[in-house]
Amino acid sequence: MEIDFKLNQKPARLKGDGERKLLWALRSDFGLTGTKCGCGMGLCGACTVLINLEAFRSCQVPVKDIKGKEILTIEGLAENGRLHPLQNAFIEANAFQCGFCTPGMILNAFSLLLKNPRPSEKEIIREMNDNLCRCGAHQRIVQAIQIAAPKMNGRKR
């Protein structure tokens, strides 16, 4: 089957088995390696991408489900070389150590801020809870999201 969709704002097409998981298509077919695999079972969030601006775990999404949708990966977040407020905030707060969980953290946080522009600390913790970080950068990740929130200025992406 043929699947047409938008990938980081550009038209893209996948052919073949619609049951393949989006994560592997992104990493191997499109060479977008910023999306990571940490568990392959929907348990860690390292593979989080946005589908129509909502966070999904790409290791669980069959590519047939993205037909006609817009996919946003970490590579597509900065626009014309300008970093997204969340990327700036993660850098400012040093919200990562090894950085392997970071793309998933940033995209999950983005989805959160789109739904809830001024989340409380409790809400951040609840929404981020299933994104795992082994390095223990949690406190700084929460801070980064708090730094980024007011800088979003109602932006839609």
Next chain:
Amino acid sequence: MNGIDRRQFLKALGGGIIIFFSKSDLVDAQTTPSDFNAFLRIGEDGRVSCYTGKVEMGQGIITSLAQILAEELDVPFHSIEMIMGDTSLCPWDMGTFGSRSIKIFGPLLREAAAEARAILIQLAAERLGLPLDRMELTSGVIRDKKNPQNQISYALLAQGKKITRRLEKKPPLKPASTFTVSGKPVSRQDALAKATGQAKFSGDIRLPGMVYARILRPPAHGAKLKKVDTSSAEKIKGAQIIRDGDLIAILHSYPDEAEQALAQIKAQFELPENKLTPENIFNHLLKVAPGGNVIGQEGNLDQGKKVASTTFTETYLQQYVAHAPIETHTALAQVEKNKATVWASTQRPFGARDEVARALNLPPENVRIITPFLGGGFGGKNYNGQVVEAARLARLAGKPVQVAWSREEEFFYDTFQPAALVQIESGLNGSNQITFWDYRVYFAGDRGAQIFYAIPHHRTASHGTWWGAPGAHPFATGPWRGPASNTNSFARESHIDLMAAKAGVDPLTFRLAHLSDKRMRRVLESAATTFGWLPAKAPSGRGQGVACGIYLGTYIATMAEVEVDKQSGTIKVKRVVCAQDMGQIINPEGARMQVEGCMMMGLGYALTEEINFRGGEIRDRNFNTYEIPRFSRMPKIEAVLVDNPEIPSQGGGEPAITCMGAVIANAVFNATGARIFELPITPERFKKALAKGV
């Protein structure tokens, strides 16, 4: 032992000014000299490259080593390029572990930089026709003190040159008081790449014609393959099956297709009889334990016992804990004729090189390991199984092969923090002084076992190491962040706490009464101030705990506050403060991040993390049953850096994790009066301790 040949190396490097090792400097450097490997190079464009066999796995040395270099060379921090863990370019290195990068490699790097600076000044003086003492150096430019207009840059000096120098004599170093980069916060070298998804980890490297491997695995350690049928897997389009002895793998140009093909392989294994479980493991370990090494003793235990009015005998237990970095073990190998190149997530690139050389029967200099960023290591990536697998498969297939372990494989092949026990016998006299301390640790390792409290009669013995011993563990064990010290600190600090409680003395006061070591007193006092420690007798509403320790020259004191729910047995850590004295601090922000990360990660082995197993069968294979600390467990975390510039930099990547088990157990005691003797403190164990009464 050696890397590529010196001529080749210099050719590859191009022109500039290059500083080499000399053997005499390396005695203590966990570094075997290979004559021709450079330390640092000032290129013809003025850029400074640093070559180190250390790897960046999140601990931030890519930044702090660059700081050291920028400081000593007087160049802008951002003109430094770090080349790490490339066995063909970097000096030999034992590996990145034990918090030793800054402590041991740092001083060597400083000296190399000072040497380079001396050469540059000399060259500049020659070029400008001025005496040496007229030269002044700032930001990569050397100028005439009397006529600052008269100046020359490093880049110009290095142009068209190929100056190689050995680091022989010790050049004078800049005094710490003049530092402008070291000890100051700087932005990280790797920040932008990691925030934009551009940072390359081993699994992100792509080569033309590469394929992805999935490997047939046994259901349990020690299982033997009886029968295998690969016929239906073979029918999958594009799948290639490789069989080489016990290594059976599917290769495919898409990783997910390889996975599907693997599922088609029908295999039968014979399982060995092994009845070990988390319940009976400790009895077993005691039975098979080798004799102990006495690692410290003083006085006479019998004497100590005689003057004791109360004695205490307890055993402390620690279950197996996984490393579980979010990036699993990954490697991409390319083998061409008699040369192999492997991109690998490893903490020991040079070890991996030798292992690949052995497996492929190649001379080590024909093997190059390149280490991209690591997505965490914590000791687990000292084991290089995936590197050898990728190299073997790449040779057999004749194309580049990526081996990226699945999470299930990662748990299965992990070299766990060992299950271990500690037996302590001790005594108090009538004036609440500890009279003797008899300490035996089994299978944790001896690091951090030494007693640092002032006790007249004591003895410490260590049986076995974190590597285990034949017949000890049903699977592999190894160093885990803060190796041995998590278990030793839990035992020591729990036992001290227990005696303090019996004596009716506040545990902080009790510790201070037995401490003459100034550094230890200072970290305890700093922690107490920030924490706001107030004596509160157990069971108290405060739920506060204290623990302290020494890890390879770094001193830490940790205080925690917990809230417990006796019904459900849940323990919520609300706050943790850790004061750390790591000597001179190169990168304060980086150090703080490490301390915070240690505290967060340490919640896991303290509260939830333990491997469920039956013999060699690992029952926890993913994050659904193996629970690592997540946001909802996050306490308020405070890292206090106790500056101590008189002492050279000690390691900071591990110390703060080592007291987490103890401090939480002690806080639980303070909250409830229930003493914890086994980690992790699961709700079941906590409720059992409660039921046992106070």
